[in-house]
Amino acid sequence: MISLKEVSKRFITKQGEIVAVDNVNLDIQRGEIFGIIGYSGAGKSTLIRLLNGLEKPSVGQIVVNGQEITSINEEKLRGFRQKVSMIFQHFNLLWSRTVAENIAFPLEIAGVPKDKRKARVEELLNLVGLEGRGDSYPSQLSGGQKQRVGIARALANGPEVLLCDEATSALDPETTDSILDLLVSINEKLGLTIVLITHEMQVIQKICNRVAVMENGQVVEEGDVLEVFQKPQQAITKRFVSQISDSNQPVQTIQKLVQLYPNGKLVKLVFVGETTEQPILSRLIKQFDLEVNIVQGNISHTKSGAFGTLILQIDGNDQAVEDAIQFIHSQKVNTEVINND
Structure with missing residues (x-):
């Protein structure tokens, strides 16, 4: 056109x-x-x-x-x-x-x-x-x-x-x-x-x-x-x-989050489309022996579908944490480890 x-x-x-x-x-x-x-x-x-x-x-x-x-x-x-x-x-x-x-x-x-x-x-x-x-x-x-x-x-x-x-x-x-x-x-x-x-x-x-x-x-x-x-x-x-991402709630800087949550790993999850509707967090808690804390997150809607971000603090056995991150990957959710304590 x-x-x-x-x-x-x-x-x-x-x-x-x-x-x-x-x-x-x-x-x-x-x-x-x-x-x-x-x-x-x-x-x-x-x-x-x-x-x-x-x-x-x-x-x-x-x-x-x-x-x-x-x-x-x-x-x-x-x-x-x-x-x-x-x-x-x-x-x-x-x-x-x-x-x-x-x-x-x-x-x-x-x-x-x-x-x-x-x-x-x-x-x-x-x-x-x-x-x-x-x-x-x-x-x-x-x-x-x-x-x-x-x-x-x-x-x-x-x-x-x-x-x-x-x-x-x-x-x-x-x-x-x-x-x-x-x-x-x-x-x-x-x-x-x-x-x-x-x-x-x-x-x-x-x-x-x-x-x-x-x-x-x-x-x-x-x-x-x-x-x-x-x-x-x-x-x-x-x-x-x-x-x-910042319009719905006050968002702490990454540096501040690392200071506030020094234990375990901080993991950023990015949900797109249908993945925003999946109960991934509840599956994560049931399947792995970990402490999972929601640090911050939100969901926005575009004409093409939903877009969401969630930052989790995941604490526990190192191998269990790695397995949990791989599980999240398998659910077609993009992940990014913010800190590696």
């Missing part, structure tokens, strides 16, 4: 050349929700602007739905943008227009007759849960409602791709969840390909099928969300994953 091959974007400034996107290769499948995560300055906003032709790459090729967009003329680019819509962090609504008029605006530009515009607007109001609010003005809406207007407007011309530029960053957690649920619903109902950029791993966790992690203009890690959660490779990815 979307393919980027060796794409780079450079800007010339008074301070010199800035490489905002550096040799990025990506393939995004039709109908998936693909996340691009990175901290400020990582290049993700420039990357998403490349996807709808607002910026042209310095080098490389971008293909969207079979159309190579890096060299098409302005007229074709305008037609292309009707099929690739965008929603923004700060909504970008026309404050002097009603909700219905905001949603109808791209239809006006496209030359859609008035009666068809009205019918389409009503359809979209229902889709985003704003029935009866067509005559309201943006100033009369909550942040979540404003974003729903932005989503409806972006869907007006029946796009094939929806780009989301930090679309939930200005919203409170509860409203964020409702907007993410709406995006999932739209993705499923319309078969829409959604590409979203964010600096919040919770957003990736909740709705994305796959994720690309950006740092210094480069994609440093990419994969299925559950796989990235299970085995983050890069330091920055581990930081993002820790946003989820």
Whole structure:
């Protein structure tokens, strides 16, 4: 659906050349929700602007739905943008227009007759849960409602791709969840390909099928969300994953845990998918003559399945401890020994 091959974007400034996107290769499948995560300055906003032709790459090729967009003329680019819509962090609504008029605006530009515009607007109001609010003005809406207007407007011309530029960053957690649920619903109902950029791993966790992690203009890690959660490779990815691991409870540092639990071995267990539902701990206690203490743990849920971590203190006969660790391995649970006392 979307393919980027060796794409780079450079800007010339008074301070010199800035490489905002550096040799990025990506393939995004039709109908998936693909996340691009990175901290400020990582290049993700420039990357998403490349996807709808607002910026042209310095080098490389971008293909969207079979159309190579890096060299098409302005007229074709305008037609292309009707099929690739965008929603923004700060909504970008026309404050002097009603909700219905905001949603109808791209239809006006496209030359859609008035009666068809009205019918389409009503359809979209229902889709985003704003029935009866067509005559309201943006100033009369909550942040979540404003974003729903932005989503409806972006869907007006029946796009094939929806780009989301930090679309939930200005919203409170509860409203964020409702907007993410709406995006999932739209993705499923319309078969829409959604590409979203964010600096919040919770957003990736909740709705994305796959994720690309950006740092210094480069994609440093990419994969299925559950796989990235299970085995983050890069330091920055581990930081993002820790946003989820640390969100549910206070987590002690490894050094602190070693100090607090000096006896036996501290073992970190990583559960993925169906293994999160297995009674492994009770089997461990029944089968081996050991003292097993739960030090800390949590379970998070992604679109692809559950992901959990558990740190145990296992104390007892050395051989029994080793046998217990091998038993855990046999249950398809990744393990890591934190200390070897």
